Amino acid sequence: MIFLTAEARRRRGTEGRFSAPLRLCGKKLPKTMFLCFKMTILHKIQRSSMRQANHIWQVLLLFCTFTLSAQTDTLRLIFAGDIMGHAPQITSAQTGKDxxxxxxxxxxxxxILEQADIAIxxxxxxxxxxPPYTGYPMFRxxxxxxxxLKKAGFDLLVTANNHSNDAHALGVTHTIDALRKEAFLQTGTFKNERxxxxxxxxxxxxxxxxxALLNYTYDTNGVPTEAPTVVNLIxxxxxxxxxxxxxxxxxxFIIVVMHWGLEYQLTENAVQREQAKFLIKNGADMVIGSHPHVVQPIRMERVSMPDGQEKEALVVYSLGNFISxxxxPNTDGGILFQVDLLKNKGNPKVRxxxxxxxxxxxxIHKNAAGKSTYYALPVSRVERNQKLVPGMPAASQNAMLKYTEGLxxxxxxxELKI
Known part of the structure; x- marks a missing residue:
């Protein structure tokens, strides 16, 4: 449906009548298109009756409908790093028996997560x-x-990592069941080969x-995968x-999420680069990494395809920790990586x-009774408003700023403005 704004209707009959923004389904038309329409209508009004001008206006609006039908589709993705469950986190979340x-x-x-079309x-x-619920080294x-996590805005969780088998077959199957119960998309581990x-x-x-989204891990810490469950290995x-x-x-578009690299290393290694290029050469359009628990570089990697053409793809080598x-050093934070995928309607090519x-x-906030609460803080919002987090001591603010400065x-x- 195409309509004039209330302001435009109030100005009907004057040259300023078309100065208010024209909208299509509540969205502003491109400025150049609007100015073209405006000048055409004004010219016709000078040469014809108002009834004729209104008819011309309706025809142009109909043309506008077909023009805007070719506008761009957008898909906003947000990727978060390692969601950990150490013993102190479990204790801090306990509110009663079980x-x-x-x-x-x-x-x-x-x-922020709620602004994504898909948060991963x-x-x-x-x-x-x-029970028993445990932290390192067997995360349960x-x-x-x-x-x-669902209430926070996550839509999809990948589960192939070196801790996938920490609770053996039951851990694999019940993790899948628990995520399905919360209506998550999930991949990387499976109940069986079927x-x-x-x-x-x-x-x-x-x-x-x-x-298409794929997910793999380098290992499961030596804990064998028990039949019939499946954990995707690199x-x-x-x-x-x-x-x-x-x-x-x-x-x-094809995305591959890799659990790879060496823990606590601030730069990707040669194996990661080689694996990234292998994935791109075989069809990946973006590669997202986890496992090092620290943030590693983001690069546009280029490969030569079998047909001789060059292909570039974005690789985020490690997102660091989301919460843990x-x-x-450098494990007390990470990044969200946000990307908008764009595609013209009717054209499959994504940019x-x-x-x-x-x-x-x-x-980690401690109340007067000594009980801890763990928070994942978006740094730039806290920087703009130091009162955003009540009771956050100066020492914690300084630690946050020191971490972020280094990052x-x-x-x-x-860095996106949020």
């Missing part, structure tokens, strides 16, 4: 569905964490886009076959729109 609430952890980042995180733990968290063949690659349909032959299957389904209790980072810092100097990447 009762847990992680909702407060994400209250400050929730408004790396769930680096298991949800076994019953209560289902309440899944509930809180589920993998049916559900993988994960196909996502949103805003006119068809996206294997070139298998990944090439999976990417071929993804291409056969003709998606608009890790204390090693990158605005994209950049949103620094996140893990804040910005190392990464030197576009």
């Amino acid at each position: 009762q847990y609430d992680y909702t407060p952890c994400f209250k400050y980042v929730k408004p 995180g790396n769930l680096e733990l298991t949800l076994p569905g019953k 968290s209560p289902d309440a964490l899944a509930t809180a 589920d993998r063949s049916t559900l993988y690659p994960l196909m996502i349909y949103k805003n006119g886009f068809k996206i 294997d070139n032959e298998q990944m090439a076959a999976d990417l071929a299957e993804a291409r056969a389904r003709k998606p608009h 209790n890790q204390q090693q 990158l729109g605005e994209h950049g980072i949103i620094p996140i810092w893990r804040y 910005r100097k190392r990464l030197k990447y576009n």
Whole structure:
């Protein structure tokens, strides 16, 4: 439906009648198109009756409808780093006997995640569905964490990582069940080979886009995968076959989420670069990394394709931690990576729109009784409003600023205004 704004209707009959913005379904028309319409209408009004001018106006608006039908589809993705479940986090979330609430952890980042069409995180733990709940080295968290992540705005969780088997087969299967109960999209681990063949690659349909998403891990810390469960491991032959299957389904865009690299290393290694280029050469359009628990560089990698053409793809080597209790240098934070995918209606070619980072810092607040609460803080919002987080001591603010200053100097990447 096309309509004039109330301001435009009030100005009917004057030259200023068309100075208010014309809207299509509530969205402003492009300025150049609007000015062209305005000048044409004004010229016709001078040469014809008002009735004729109105008729011309209606014809031009009809033309506008067809013109705008070719406008751009947009899909906003936000990727979060490692979602950890250390023992102090489990203790802090406990509200009673076998009762847990992680909702407060994400209250400050929730408004950002909710702006995404698809918010994606790396769930680096298991949800076994019953005690004992434990942290490192065998991560087993209560289902309440899944509930809180869903409330926070996450839509999709990848589960192939080195802790996938921490609760053995039960951990794999119940994690999947708990995520399905909360209506999550999930991939990387499967109850059995039949589920993998049916559900993988994960196909996502949103805003006119068809996206294929794949997920792999380098290992499961030596804990064997118990039949019939499946954990996707990094294997070139298998990944090439999976990417071929993804291409056969003709998606608009292919994303691969990799659990790779070396912990606590601030730069990607040669193996990561080699694997990234292998994935791109086999069809990946974007590669997102996790596992090092620190943020690593974001690069546009270029490869030569079999047909001789060059292909570029964005690689985020490591997002760092989203929330954890890790204390090693540079592990107290990470980034959200936000990217807009753009596609003209009727044209399957996808291009990158605005994209950049949103620094996140893990804040541990202790109340008067000594009970801790873990928060994932969007740094720039706290920088603008130091009263955003009540009771945040100066020492914590200084630690946050020190972490973020180092991150910005190392990464030197576009930081989005939020």
